[in-house]
Amino acid sequence: MDTGMLDVPGARLFYEVRGSGPVLLVMLGGSTDPAMAAPLAEVLSDRYTVITYDRRGYSRSPLSEPFGERPVERHADDALRLLQAAGSAPAHVFATHAGALIALDLLARQPDRVRRLVAHEPPVCELLPDADRWSRLTDEALGLFEREGAGAAMRRIGEETGLMAPGPPDPGLPAWVRDMLTRMAANAEPNLRYELRAFSRYVPDAAALRGAPLVVAYGADDRGTLFHRAALAVAEHLGRQAVELPGDHVGYLRSPAAFAEALHACLA
Numbered sequence: 001m002d003t004g005m006l007d008v009p010g011a012r013l014f015y016e017v018r019g020s021g022p023v024l025l026v027m028l029g030g031s032t033d034p035a036m037a038a039p040l041a042e043v044l045s046d047r048y049t050v051i052t053y054d055r056r057g058y059s060r061s062p063l064s065e066p067f068g069e070r071p072v073e074r075h076a077d078d079a080l081r082l083l084q085a086a087g088s089a090p091a092h093v094f095a096t097h098a099g100a101l102i103a104l105d106l107l108a109r110q111p112d113r114v115r116r117l118v119a120h121e122p123p124v125c126e127l128l129p130d131a132d133r134w135s136r137l138t139d140e141a142l143g144l145f146e147r148e149g150a151g152a153a154m155r156r157i158g159e160e161t162g163l164m165a166p167g168p169p170d171p172g173l174p175a176w177v178r179d180m181l182t183r184m185a186a187n188a189e190p191n192l193r194y195e196l197r198a199f200s201r202y203v204p205d206a207a208a209l210r211g212a213p214l215v216v217a218y219g220a221d222d223r224g225t226l227f228h229r230a231a232l233a234v235a236e237h238l239g240r241q242a243v244e245l246p247g248d249h250v251g252y253l254r255s256p257a258a259f260a261e262a263l264h265a266c267l268a
Contacts, residue, residue, distance in 0.1 A: 019045025029098025
């Protein structure tokens with residue numbers, strides 16, 4: 001694995017590169033850390049040059065300007081600069097959760113840079129029949145954040161979505177997992193303060209994406225959940241059928257080998 005830093009306007013992006021072959025950019029979202037994708041990247045490294053990275057202001061990617069709102073489009077511009085640094089050929093992209101929103105925006109605005117995108121469970125709640133419920137949850141979580149801190153807000157979101165915030169790292173865990181969980185805990189505050197509201201309102205550009213090289217996917221174990229419903233809504237919005245991948249919302253971490261095979265089939 002090689003690591004590096006890429007200077008972009010207002011930040012320095014930490015990235016990791018594994019393997020050889022066509023470029024595959026992996027994009028996670030929320031307050032997660034790209035180390036969650038390391039097992040998947042290792043499995044795929046015999047077929048792809050896999051790039052994972054810390055989004056601006058998270059983990060190991062420091063800002064060089066004051067904190068401020070970081071909309072989906074700003075992160076998509078960062079991803080574009082990573083792809084430009086990786087070469088001139090269009091790249092494969094696997095993106096999940098809020099990372100899928102960033103990737104959808106990237107594909108809509110820079111279609112010549114993306115060979116194929118697999119967008120896994122993009123949380124576009126604005127397309128759901130009960131969109132008002134999820135908008136109220138955003139308001140409630142941000143209110144809790146201001147009054148009681150990031151922990152209370154993340155717990156409230158977890159109660160409704162099933163995504164629970166990680167607690168303090170267990171000393172018995174491997175060092176890389178402890179480090180990852182520590183970074184994720186620190187990422188919660190900027191995620192809530194500077195991104196949650198803008199990301200929760202994002203809707204992909206259907207006109208730009210209807211003919212794009214794109215797969216919308218959901219986890220087989222997530223049927224009936226918010227993330228499954230949102231993936232189906234996005235697929236319908238873009239005029240296509242959603243594809244099932246192994247596992248749940250983090251199937252790429254729980255079962256990286258099986259997930260990698262299914263992902264490779266989608267990309268191929």
